[in-house]
Amino acid sequence: MEKSTNLSTCENVMTCPIRPIGSGNEHCPYDWLAVYDGRDEHSPLIGKFCGLGKFPFSIIGTSQYMYVEFVTSPAGPLLNTGFHFNVGNWPGHVETAGIKHGVCDWLLSSDSLKDSSASEGIFLSIAHWYPPNTSCSYHIKGHVGEIVRLYFPSFRINRIESPILKYEGDCGESLTIYDSDHADPARIIKTFCDTFSRPMEKVDFVSTSPSLYVQFDSKTGSYSGSSLYYWAHYDFFNNTRFGDPVPNTLCDEVMYAWKHPGGRLRSPLNSLIFKRTGGSDVRCQYKFVTDRRLYARAIIEVNSVSFKELPYNSNACTRCHEERVDKLVIWEERDKYQNNLACFCDNIPRAVRVISSADQMNLEMIVQGQHAITSYFKNPNPLFEATYEFAHGPLCGPITLGPSPDGELVFPYKKALAMVSGPMAPPEHHYRREKCIWELKVAAQRDLWLNLEKARFADRSCDSAKIEVYLAGRLEPRFVVCPENISLARDLPILTTAELGATGADQEPLPVLIQYTGDGQPGRNIFRLVWTELFHLPRNPDGSLAASLLQDGGCDFRCPGDTEVCIPKHLLCNGIPNCPNVTHTSTLSQLTRHIEWNLEQLGLLHHAGDYQQLVLHDESPEICLKRDLSELPYGKLSLIALGLCLMFALLFAILRRMCRSSSLHQGRHHLQEDY
Known part of the structure; x- marks a missing residue:
């Protein structure tokens, strides 16, 4: 745009100085050209210009309308030729998915972005005129649990070329990114200035909260847009965590x-x-x-x-x-x-x-x-x-059990009852469903027999209590015991060494996993699970017993039936049935074939004729009574009896001596009185 609207009122037109183009009422009291940002003179005034020369920059309005007014003084110009300008199009803003407040403050929410069906939001630098001390903000706001990412695919920083107000200091225009929902000086991520900053393209600026705040400030204003030219993209990411x-x-x-x-x-x-x-x-x-x-x-x-x-x-x-x-x-x-x-x-x-x-x-x-x-x-x-x-809460007790020839698993664990049923225990409605997981280790080359000896469940449904037994490498349980099949739980099959997954003759198999799931309130569900390690009787290829392999002392009593298992001597008559209950699947000959061998091992062979047709278990009274009598320590009893007799004799002698001493003392006292 070229202008020739002179302010001079000098008398000699040949010597009148040429005034450069200026703006404002103080510079243009006579002839001026006014530019309005809109349809008429009531629109915002961009500037009032006068002087002589070429306008050094363009003026860009905020819409598709601009109103130009030319005013001269009553005297009129003598040498001036008026003005000449060109009008053209300038790309407008892209559609921003958000809510605009005021002139240039935006709320860019994740809901607005979702409604626009776009994966990323966009906003641009100011590309039109704006007055000095302009401040524009972009509040990018996500949902709770989201974070915001902002990056600039295109970013250029130029010197301020078309200021409305001259400014000689640093940072006449700036763009600041805050990790906050407002302009918090303590949460600044980055500030870009027109005088010393370098642009950062395709660098992610990420918030730590659901909000990111971007603010543009200009002390100078501009006729043709910001000196900081940027194309900003933003999007939201779900940053929900499952823990701390x-x-x-x-x-x-x-x-x-x-x-x-x-x-x-x-x-x-x-x-x-x-x-x-x-x-x-x-x-x-x-x-x-x-x-x-x-x-x-x-x-x-x-x-x-x-x-x-x-x-x-x-x-x-x-x-x-x-x-x-x-x-x-x-x-x-x-x-x-x-x-x-x-x-x-x-x-x-x-x-x-x-x-x-x-x-x-x-x-x-x-x-x-x-x-x-x-x-x-x-x-x-x-x-x-x-x-x-x-x-595996306190009621479950120790995690690991065994290996041992026999043992028991009792729920609830007695030592933990005081923690959950004492005066400091939580109220009843705080009891949660309990899950216990025990590892039962088994010795090498031993079979395992589990026996649910005692069980009391508050409800008859399997949802209230369930005991599952898992073998190593199996996804499905080998046994499932619950109130609905409690009768079958007392006759569980033997878990052989092969089933337990032993890899070598001298190596322990992986532990058996026993899991209880049920009510965690003490007293509602109670059970006692007993286990016994069994030695499997080795056989020769012809089916006969390989007696040469029975040298470890772990096979002293062969269990009745066709299970081909035996137990050590110390498990006999201990109050716990350690032999599997298989009488309903075995014939009488199978149940009685080991009687003579068992009695010989126990030193009761002279009673073999009495028990030929009896089924002798490890807890049979016939065995336990005779065994107890045969194992009585008669020698020790004789020594104890002799010791007691000597003690009584010594005590009698002491008492007799004390009595004689008392009688002599009384006699001497009477003689003294007679004299």
């Missing part, structure tokens, strides 16, 4: 039993973590921590694993722990070493349950950094899904 976040980590969490006793778990909902590692591996660790006064175990059940297959990746999921693949690792610390419990790097056909052996367990998701962004950034599908809970 670990400070100064990308995605680590801790599940404390007293705060998070159980729930669901999945890969981070915030897929932004896959973009923030700078090419290094993404590691998210979930730690499960309990207190033995509350629970002794943590349980994780992995329901699904869905890592992406990469065609160019030469590492296959064959050795999960060693290969550099995306994987899910479950481990616990034992004796200051990492004890790996499970590893998943491929889809699983069914849920897998992992139980800790102590009061802590860790689950760690590891994603290879070289493809984390391309594979998982803004991927809504979970990489894994799992549930967790804490189990």
Whole structure:
């Protein structure tokens, strides 16, 4: 735009100075050109201009309308030629998904972005005129649990070329990003100034809360837009956590039993973590921590694993722990070493349950950094899904049982009853459903027989109480005992060495897992589960007994029936039936075939004729009575009797001596009185 509207009133027009273009009433009292931002003179005044020369910059309005007014003094110009200007189009704003307040304050919410069906919101720098001391804000607001990401695909910082008001200091125009919902000086993430800042393109600015606040300030104003030219994108990420976040980590969490006793778990909902590692591996660790006064175990059940297959990746999921693949690792610390419990790097056909052996367990998701962004950034599908809970409260007692020739498991644990039923115990409605998990260790080359000797359940439904017995490597329980089948529980089959999964002749098999699930209120459910380790009678290829292998002293009594098992001598007549109850499946000849051998081992062979047709168990009165009599320590009894006789004789002698001494003393006293 060229102007020639002179302010001079000098008498000699040949010597009148040429006035440069100025603006404002103080500079333009006579001839001026007024520009309004709108349809008429009632619209906001952009500026009043006069002088001679070429206008150094363009004027950009806020809409498609602009009103220009030309005014001259009553005398009129003599040499001036008026003005000349061009009018053209300028790209307007993109549609911003938000609510505008005032001239340039915006509320950009996640709801507005969702309504627009866009994945990212956009706002631009001011590209039109604005007065000095302008302040524009953009409050980017998400839902509770969300965080905000802001980045600039395009950003340029220029010098202020078209100021309305001259400013000689630094930072005449600035753009500030706050990690807050308002302009909080203590929460500044970054400030860009026109005089000394460098633009930062494609760099993520991420909030720690649901709000991010962006503020543009201009001390100078502008006729043609901001000196800070930027194209800003923003989006929202769900940053919901399942436990307590670990400070100064990308995605680590801790599940404390007293705060998070159980729930669901999945890969981070915030897929932004896959973009923030700078090419290094993404590691998210979930730690499960309990207190033995509350629970002794943590349980994780992995329901699904869905890592992406990469065609160019030469590492296959064959050795999960060693290969550099995306994987899910479950481990616990034992004796200051990492004890790996499970590893998943491929889809699983069914849920897998992992139980800790102590009061802590860790689950760690590891994603290879070289493809984390391309594979998982803004991927809504979970990489894994799992549930967790804490189990084995004080009522359950010790975690590990055995190995021992016999033993018992009693619920509830008597020593813990005072903790849950005393004056400081919680009210009844606070009792939760109890889950106990015991590990029963069995000695090498021993069969195992379980016997539910005593059980009392408050309800007759299996939902109120259930006892499950799991063998190593089996997903389904070997036995399930509940109130509905309590009669069958007293005749459980023997678990052989092969079933227990022993890998070697001298190695213990993996423990048998016994799980109780039921009411946690003391007294409602009570049971006593007894176990016995049995020695399986070895056989020759022709079926005869291999007596040469019975040299370890663990086979002193052969159980009746066709079970081919025996027990050591010290388990006889101990008040607990240690031989399996198999009389209903065995013939009389099978039940009585070991009588003579058993009596010979017990030193009762001279009674064999009396018991030829009797079924002798390890608790049979016929055996226990004779055995007790035959094992009486007659020699010791004789010595005890002799010792007692000597004590009585000595006591009698002492008493007699005391009596004689008293009689002599009285006689001497009478003689003294006579004299």
